[in-house]
Amino acid sequence: MIQKPNSQVLMDQIDETIQNVKDIKNIIKETTRQIETKLSILDTYHMIALQTLSGINKIEEKAREKDTVVFSIDRTKIAGGVYERYGQTIHPKLANTSDQVFNFMSDTGPLFKDNVSVSFIYNETTTIDGVLNTKTVTDEKYEYCNVLKHEEDPTKQDVFHYFPGNSEADTFDICMAIEIKPGNLIGNTVCNMIELCPYLPGTFSINEIRIWTIDQYLSQRLEDPADITITGNFTNVGAERIKLDAAYQIFRVEFDITIQKQENGFPFGMRHVYFYNAKMDTANSYIIVQIVRDGYISSLGDSVTILTPDRRVKYLHHMYGNQIGREIEYYAIYENDMLQVKLDPDIQMARNMNTFYVKIPLFEPIMAITFNNITTR
Numbered sequence: 001m002i003q004k005p006n007s008q009v010l011m012d013q014i015d016e017t018i019q020n021v022k023d024i025k026n027i028i029k030e031t032t033r034q035i036e037t038k039l040s041i042l043d044t045y046h047m048i049a050l051q052t053l054s055g056i057n058k059i060e061e062k063a064r065e066k067d068t069v070v071f072s073i074d075r076t077k078i079a080g081g082v083y084e085r086y087g088q089t090i091h092p093k094l095a096n097t098s099d100q101v102f103n104f105m106s107d108t109g110p111l112f113k114d115n116v117s118v119s120f121i122y123n124e125t126t127t128i129d130g131v132l133n134t135k136t137v138t139d140e141k142y143e144y145c146n147v148l149k150h151e152e153d154p155t156k157q158d159v160f161h162y163f164p165g166n167s168e169a170d171t172f173d174i175c176m177a178i179e180i181k182p183g184n185l186i187g188n189t190v191c192n193m194i195e196l197c198p199y200l201p202g203t204f205s206i207n208e209i210r211i212w213t214i215d216q217y218l219s220q221r222l223e224d225p226a227d228i229t230i231t232g233n234f235t236n237v238g239a240e241r242i243k244l245d246a247a248y249q250i251f252r253v254e255f256d257i258t259i260q261k262q263e264n265g266f267p268f269g270m271r272h273v274y275f276y277n278a279k280m281d282t283a284n285s286y287i288i289v290q291i292v293r294d295g296y297i298s299s300l301g302d303s304v305t306i307l308t309p310d311r312r313v314k315y316l317h318h319m320y321g322n323q324i325g326r327e328i329e330y331y332a333i334y335e336n337d338m339l340q341v342k343l344d345p346d347i348q349m350a351r352n353m354n355t356f357y358v359k360i361p362l363f364e365p366i367m368a369i370t371f372n373n374i375t376t377r
Contacts, residue, residue, distance in 0.1 A: 068370040069289050072238070079334050081287035083362055086195065087239025089309055091365035092285035094278055101189050101250065101275035102148040110150035115184040118144035121175040124164060147270045148178070160199060160269030163259065172259045172266040178273070179252040182217060189214060192247040193278040199269035201238030204259045207231075209242075212252040226254070232310025240309045241365050247277060285362040288334060289369070292355045293376050300330055300345035300356065301373020306366050329359040 069077045072088040082093050104111040119140035126133050149156040165172030180189055198204070210226035228248060253275075259266045332341035334357040343349070343356060354376075360369065 070368045079288045079290045083287045089240045089365040092280040092282045092362040095281040098276040098278040103150045110153045112149045113186045119177045163266040165266040176255045189250045190277045191275040192244045193276040194242045195274040197239045197271040202236040206234035207256040210254045214249040214251045217251040295376035298375040298377045302345040303372040305370040307368040331357045
């Protein structure tokens with residue numbers, strides 16, 4: 001005899017079915033939202049790529065004219081060396097796998113430590129009865145923590161946002177704030193290098209980076225100015241690494257960002273922001289670049305200009321880094337990973353040559369190098 005379910009069992013089954021339908025709707029809604037986000041990123045990226053294509057061509061022409069090697073586009077000019085490249089930057093070889101502040105690297109893949117909050121702070125202006133009203137908005141959501149997750153984390157989602165800037169303005173300012181949760185601290189927070197990977201490279205600038213340390217938190221000095229303030233000219237930010245002057249145990253990091261207006265507003269998004277405790281092998285790292293001129297070279301000159309990620313320009317001579325034995329060196333031949341026939345940049349070239357090689361020691365991330373005084377005959 002088949003037992004018929006009673007009314008309570010039937011009601012439970014109906015409730016379970018209704019909940020399952022709701023769960024499926026939520027999954028579809030979230031999936032749709034993620035797809036729309038990805039499509040928005042692609043549309044904006046395509047639009048900006050078309051706008052900047054001519055600009056890239058101009059940069060390449062300028063690089064050829066001024067004996068400049070821009071590492072993000074002149075990869076064929078890199079002949080060899082011991083180094084690492086990331087995005088727009090070349091930097092010393094990492095001595096070992098760098099520790100990430102917010103991610104564990106396990107045998108099964110990366111694990112997010114989930115001990116941090118991420119917020120965007122900006123001013124929002126509205127008009128009420130003809131009167132302008134400005135208020136400060138602090139937009140903190142758990143989903144924003146995805147910017148800190150490792151790219152291979154299967155739970156990682158896109159973080160992409162359009163900010164409500166003034167339609168008549170060309171730029172919009174925000175602050176991206178990342179703060180540790182000390183009560184849920186997992187491992188240390190020591191950091192000496194920041195890695196940025198934006199969705200839309202070249203569409204924003206970083207005006208200032210402020211770092212409050214764990215010492216400031218423990219001594220209740222969070223109302224004081226940040227222990228570390230990095231001011232520079234981080235314009236048209238792309239994928240790059242920024243080396244700090246020392247290792248700091250971070251508590252809160254703020255990025256003051258200016259977003260450039262696009263056709264569809266003020267879009268901003270980061271694929272990731274990594275905080276490393278990196279150990280760079282500065283003693284043994286170098287890069288070899290090839291310079292080719294149309295005519296025969298008369299003199300090389302000993303003056304070079306190096307551009308760093310904060311867009312600081314350094315005018316240097318042989319003693320880059322002020323370390324004896326780690327000077328910039330010039331050679332006539334580079335074959336089978338061997339530099340041959342060392343050249344003196346201070347004297348006239350007696351031999352007919354239109355190509356030479358430069359060995360540059362690496363102490364920090366750099367973006368471009370220009371040889372200022374090359375002459376031809």
